[in-house]
């Protein structure tokens with residue numbers, strides 16, 4: 001039911017505007033609000049905090065449907081759900097009560113997850129932003145970069161070093177910070193290749209004071225919070241990639257069934273049929289990997305390896321499918337008259353954010369070797 005509802009919403013409200021939003025780099029405030037009202041912004045959140053308690057599998061299915069219409073809507077939805085979840089698990093009760101219902105209801109257009117810094121992305125434990133103890137709280141100083149929804153987020157979770165002398169990864173604390181807090185400055189918005197209807201910002205923390213209640217989980221245990229939440233986030237991005245890949249190959253398949261060359265439809269040629277078969281086979285396998293990871297998470301079983309496998313395989317399979325889709329349309333695939341060039345631009349992002357494909361391979365290999 002939830003998948004069908006997300007599909008229906010995508011057909012009616014997202015697909016018709018996706019190309020224009022991409023072209024004009026417009027953030028879909030209105031649609032995101034409506035999606036929150038449908039329960040799509042707190043899908044794995046208890047109802048006492050305004051969530052829809054639909055679970056991780058339903059969330060994955062919904063994100064795939066949304067991504068078939070627009071990757072920007074889907075990434076904003078995925079990250080916002082992740083932020084609602086991290087606050088609902090690790091936030092103090094007053095913080096949960098304040099922010100999570102506002103995310104779920106759409107009062108906040110989005111949530112942001114601010115980990116990456118200009119000098120370090122993949123090596124997340126190497127962040128330099130500092131949080132210095134000050135009376136009843138902390139003063140944050142540093143810069144975060146490439147932050148999804150940075151300027152739209154009503155609330156942001158972020159990470160800073162609280163103990164410079166601790167071993168790598170040990171002295172990091174996670175904080176929650178509200179939009180409009182003095183010293184939190186929204187920097188430049190990136191002009192991206194894809195996901196152009198989503199914001200990707202720099203965030204500058206300039207002597208930014210946060211009360212002690214803003215600490216998420218325990219002091220100096222922030223790195224693990226980031227890792228745990230990214231495991232879940234990767235299921236969201238894998239789900240998104242499957243949606244974009246399926247949209248690309250479905251469009252191209254319909255096209256080749258109509259387009260004729262050498263006196264017959266292109267779909268009669270085996271070279272084309274193989275592109276269709278290879279793309280659907282990989283994408284359906286990718287979706288099973290994604291759903292397996294979602295099921296493991298939903299049933300409280302370990303899922304680190306499975307989430308990374310799912311994101312890795314889904315991102316790369318969908319990228320291959322989008323490349324083939326452009327090829328199947330020939331020169332037209334290279335124009336903005338057809339959506340496949342947008343799918344290709346969008347899909348590249350999924351092999352980069354929330355851990356590059358290379359990082360996923362590291363995670364998978366380490367998890368396998370740990371168990372041998």
Ligand code: CAA
Nearest residue numbers: 113115122123124125147148169227228304353354355359
């Ligand atoms: N769950 C729980 N704990 C974990 C964990 C996980 N998945 N992964 C690591 N840890 C723990 C380890 O057990 C270890 O703890 P102990 O020392 O107590 O044993 C600690 O964290 C350090 O782990 P590692 O030694 O494995 O750390 P590392 O420095 O080698 O890094 C990494 C590992 C996998 C490369 C990690 O840095 C990583 O995931 N990098 C990618 C970061 C990333 O995905 N960034 C995206 C940011 S968000 C985004 O894209 C945009 C957005 O807006 C959402």
